[in-house]
Amino acid sequence: MQTGWDERELIDRAGRGDSYAFEVLMSAHEHKMYAVALRMCGNREDAQDCLQEAMIRVYRALSGFKGQSSFSTWVYRITMNSCLDEIRRRKSRASTSLDAMLENGFAPSDNGDTPEQSALRTEQRRLLERAIAQLPEDMRAAIVLRDIQGCSYDEIARTLNANVGTIKSRISRGREKLRAVLSEQGELFGRRPV
Amino acid sequence: MTDTDLKDRIFDVGTQNDPNIMQHNNTEKNVTDMNMNDVREQMTDEEVFDGAFMEQDALLDELLKEIAQQDARVIAPLEVQAAWRKAIRAEAAAQNEQSKKIIRLNRWMRSAGSIAAALVVLVAGTYGVRMGENAPVSAGDTTNTVGVYSQNAQEENYNQTGYGEREVGMDVRPGGYAVLSSTYLRSDGSTEQKIDLTKPADGQTENAPNAQQTVSESNLNEEESIKGKVTSDTGDALMQIEPVVLRSAERTIHSLEYERDMQWLGDLVSEYDAYYEEKSEIAADEQNGRVSSMTIRVPSEHLDDFLTEMDQLGTTVMTREKAEDVTGRYMDKQSRLKALQLQKDKLSEMMKSAQNVQELIAIDAQMTDVVAEMERMEGDLRRWQSQQSYSTVSVTLREVFEQPLTSEASMGERMKAGFAESVVWLGDFSRDALVVLVSMLPRLVVWVPLAVLAGIVIWAIARKKKQ
Numbered sequence: 001m002q003t004g005w006d007e008r009e010l011i012d013r014a015g016r017g018d019s020y021a022f023e024v025l026m027s028a029h030e031h032k033m034y035a036v037a038l039r040m041c042g043n044r045e046d047a048q049d050c051l052q053e054a055m056i057r058v059y060r061a062l063s064g065f066k067g068q069s070s071f072s073t074w075v076y077r078i079t080m081n082s083c084l085d086e087i088r089r090r091k092s093r094a095s096t097s098l099d100a101m102l103e104n105g106f107a108p109s110d111n112g113d114t115p116e117q118s119a120l121r122t123e124q125r126r127l128l129e130r131a132i133a134q135l136p137e138d139m140r141a142a143i144v145l146r147d148i149q150g151c152s153y154d155e156i157a158r159t160l161n162a163n164v165g166t167i168k169s170r171i172s173r174g175r176e177k178l179r180a181v182l183s184e185q186g187e188l189f190g191r192r193p194v
Numbered sequence: 195m196t197d198t199d200l201k202d203r204i205f206d207v208g209t210q211n212d213p214n215i216m217q218h219n220n221t222e223k224n225v226t227d228m229n230m231n232d233v234r235e236q237m238t239d240e241e242v243f244d245g246a247f248m249e250q251d252a253l254l255d256e257l258l259k260e261i262a263q264q265d266a267r268v269i270a271p272l273e274v275q276a277a278w279r280k281a282i283r284a285e286a287a288a289q290n291e292q293s294k295k296i297i298r299l300n301r302w303m304r305s306a307g308s309i310a311a312a313l314v315v316l317v318a319g320t321y322g323v324r325m326g327e328n329a330p331v332s333a334g335d336t337t338n339t340v341g342v343y344s345q346n347a348q349e350e351n352y353n354q355t356g357y358g359e360r361e362v363g364m365d366v367r368p369g370g371y372a373v374l375s376s377t378y379l380r381s382d383g384s385t386e387q388k389i390d391l392t393k394p395a396d397g398q399t400e401n402a403p404n405a406q407q408t409v410s411e412s413n414l415n416e417e418e419s420i421k422g423k424v425t426s427d428t429g430d431a432l433m434q435i436e437p438v439v440l441r442s443a444e445r446t447i448h449s450l451e452y453e454r455d456m457q458w459l460g461d462l463v464s465e466y467d468a469y470y471e472e473k474s475e476i477a478a479d480e481q482n483g484r485v486s487s488m489t490i491r492v493p494s495e496h497l498d499d500f501l502t503e504m505d506q507l508g509t510t511v512m513t514r515e516k517a518e519d520v521t522g523r524y525m526d527k528q529s530r531l532k533a534l535q536l537q538k539d540k541l542s543e544m545m546k547s548a549q550n551v552q553e554l555i556a557i558d559a560q561m562t563d564v565v566a567e568m569e570r571m572e573g574d575l576r577r578w579q580s581q582q583s584y585s586t587v588s589v590t591l592r593e594v595f596e597q598p599l600t601s602e603a604s605m606g607e608r609m610k611a612g613f614a615e616s617v618v619w620l621g622d623f624s625r626d627a628l629v630v631l632v633s634m635l636p637r638l639v640v641w642v643p644l645a646v647l648a649g650i651v652i653w654a655i656a657r658k659k660k661q
Contacts, residue, residue, distance in 0.1 A: 052277055
């Protein structure tokens, strides 16, 4: 952590109700939590609500954190659960536009392509992000955690409270759906094999 | 790369429909390195099919990686950061408030518990004292009762430790105002007698084993009622101390033959060498008969005989008897009087050897103060001696024309009498409760610090465990 504080000490202090220690502790995780929430919810308002809810859940549960998993894994699990609860509660599937996500903090990478290549890449990414946002929430959660956040299958299984086989199945089916979306856009992603 | 990561990666590759992981990796490398159109022209249809899949898988991988990189650069907007921080502070404040409420509730519960316990002790103690008088009294009971009724530590020590065992003719609480007995005329014409402290009803004490310090009414003779012996265990010298007990009695009598009863009372006063300290009479009016109010001083040694005979007059509707042991205060004043006498002697010596007028004036002023204080104390001592020698009997003789209350009394009269009786009971109970409460104060000086200390220790241990 960049604060110079020991994470364990911060966890202990925050667990005893020190809100300042909690803010210091979570400042190292808030951006990633927000990114997960934004990817899951697809809009800033819902992401903000999910982040806030997740923070409060973490704050309330911190005194019971035993350190059996890493703190970051525990935090992202709570974040993902908050997002899933929010999505289920609103019973609305997020529709994400890249423009909205750009406004909400996403910044496209600049990999040095030519303007034409860059425009094509941006359009491809926009379509893929839209495809991800349209996945069922359990698949989306697995894809986001695995392919975007880089979590292990064990961590995803613990986070989503499912066994590893189920998670692998969700990821496999999610990728299949993404591939189908890509194939439908032949002009952007090449011809679909017959 | 760990085994788990390797397995995860193998699965990831497997989900991309590549039958051979190595082949997939090689193809992926080729896709990224070569011109795709050139490759397609050199492939068979099957190879083109597989290659198209591989191309899409590679592109999907690349795009997902780009999205992951993009997400890794996400910065939560400032208003989002501010929002969750504000929510956390509000949550912390709410938790603090909740904790304070819980603490306040706990404090209130503890206070309520303490008050309830104190009330239970007070009520039980008061009831114990009031109700226990009708039961056979043992020596142990008497000791306990004395403890409850003691009103100052000095006098308690006088009885329990300072001066040792005492043997008295009647059980008088040291330093205590004590009601010996009260009799009330009930609404149905019967009487209710309350024998307080150690003057038991119906001579029960005679049957009580080891009742050395308590005597029945029949045992209450002149000498035993006043004189006592206090032995000191403070040294080899045995100090004899006469208890100073001030007794008084009160009667309210309804008389159908007022003139005759007044005459009889006058004869009694003469017979027992008593005298009227105060006497007044209210004349009769249309509705009420005459009322005489008298304060009679009766030689203490004759008090019980006097009361026995006086109770033959008319109908006694209220009796009250008191005994106040002022031995401790009496001795204290005596000691202080001796000290003042020594001081006076010393001042007299100093006055003789005064060098100038100023010294003489200063010594004289001190002497004046000392003499005044001595006279005040001597007055108190004389008053107590007088009260000890002559008990005070307050009599109210009321002329009536019929029995005050009979069983034929109307329902309203009975209700009124019952209500009045309850009020009297409440007053008696309150007074007794106050006596018990005040009596316990010296003990609380010891108990309260001990309880606080124990509480602090328990709290510290609990806090240490919690930490």
